[in-house]
Amino acid sequence: MKEIHVKDITETVEKLCIEACTTLGNDWWQTMDKAVSQEESTLGKDMLGIIRENAKLAASTGEPICQDTGTAVIFLEMGQEVRIAGGNLYHAINEGVHRGYTNGYLRKSVVSDPLIRKNTGDNTPAIIHVDIVSGSDLKITVAPKGAGSENSSGLKMLKPADGEDGVIQFVMEVVEAAGPNACPPVVVGVGLGGNLEKSAILAKRSLLRPLGKRHPQPHIAKLEEEILRRINSTGIGPQGLGGRITALDVHIETYPTHIASLPVAVNIQCHASRHAEAVL
Amino acid sequence: MNRIKTPLDFETIRKLKAGDQVSLSGVLFTGRDAAHKRLVDTYLAGQELPVDLRGQVIYYVGPCPAKPGKVIGSAGPTTSIRMDPYTPLLVRELGLRGMIGKGHRSQKVVDVIKEEGAIYFLTIGGAAALLAQRIKKAEVVAYPEFGPEAIYRLEVEDFPLIVGVDSDGRSAYDEGQSKYRLIHSVVGSGETLENRR
């Protein structure tokens, strides 16, 4: 058994909230460089240039990349040999979100009730997904998610007979309907299989995969490339102003499903593809 | 690059065409859903409005809090269509002339823009740190209780914009995208994609 104190969890979550909102990964920079060189539209190239300049500025000044610092989505991979000491795990995480969003001058965008809509004032509660894994480590990933791209996402329970073509069709519908609202170039996360909620979590989780990395199974990797090609043929382009680069990547994650089901969830991620992780 | 100043008059607006890049200096007012609703309710109740919008430009933004010593936190555009139910009244009755946001507008708003000689600008979604640097002054002028949704008066310099819908009702999205589209749109058509196996 390894003991991890809630104090360390709170401090880590605070740090990760700020880090995620102000810096982007190496994979993002490499993919953007490639996108700039491939973009055919002059205005599109300008947009990509401004997006890069903004990210550089955010990293150097510590100001948030985007003012919508989102809902704090938190993935935990918790080793089954870990024991949490000193308090409640969820309270510790929410305390970290409270401190990160307050001390980091991040925008508080969470309302306590979907209909009454009063701001909670500190961006809590976080949305927390826990996976129990082997070992004695606790991996924490903070992935702030803004509403522009989240609101453009969608889920559909297809029929098995719809097959691969049906999947492609639905992903394209979601991407086209999102258009400029999701701040393209986007990353498209697809959860295929499982059931209703499983497909949605797969889609969200797929956004954590480094950009440019393909799915290990050849038929899924091929489908990712095919969907990416089609998305980048829509002409939506950077910021929706027309061009080649509508999406930076497509990630698909799959899970076994029912004989009668083919769930497809599409989670759109804007160009501010923010996530930061740490292992305790 | 077109350089313009606020307040806007029709002479300036009519020269700007969908897709043009524009650099704006002067005053902007911020406003999101809550502020729009309050403005419209106040006007319809026959009460006095906290800001005079004649010839002015509203920026749809809910900024991050300012760090100590800074003018404002990161401040990029939010999705404009949420404001569409309120926009016709603001343009027709209150004299609003420009809007800055991101995303498509409804046909109703496009019609009002044409009829009234107004304009809809886009700015770069998610370029919030860079845009905040172009904001030189910020003060809350109404509804402080709305937090990031309060109405701020901003003074901006060289604020980068793209004309989204011009006073002829032309759209930068439609015109820009059609040049690069290689496949049919699947939205609402129910039709199959090309090259289906």
Ligand code: SF4
């Ligand atoms: S969609 Fe993303 S980049 Fe655009 S405003 Fe929202 S969080 Fe920012």
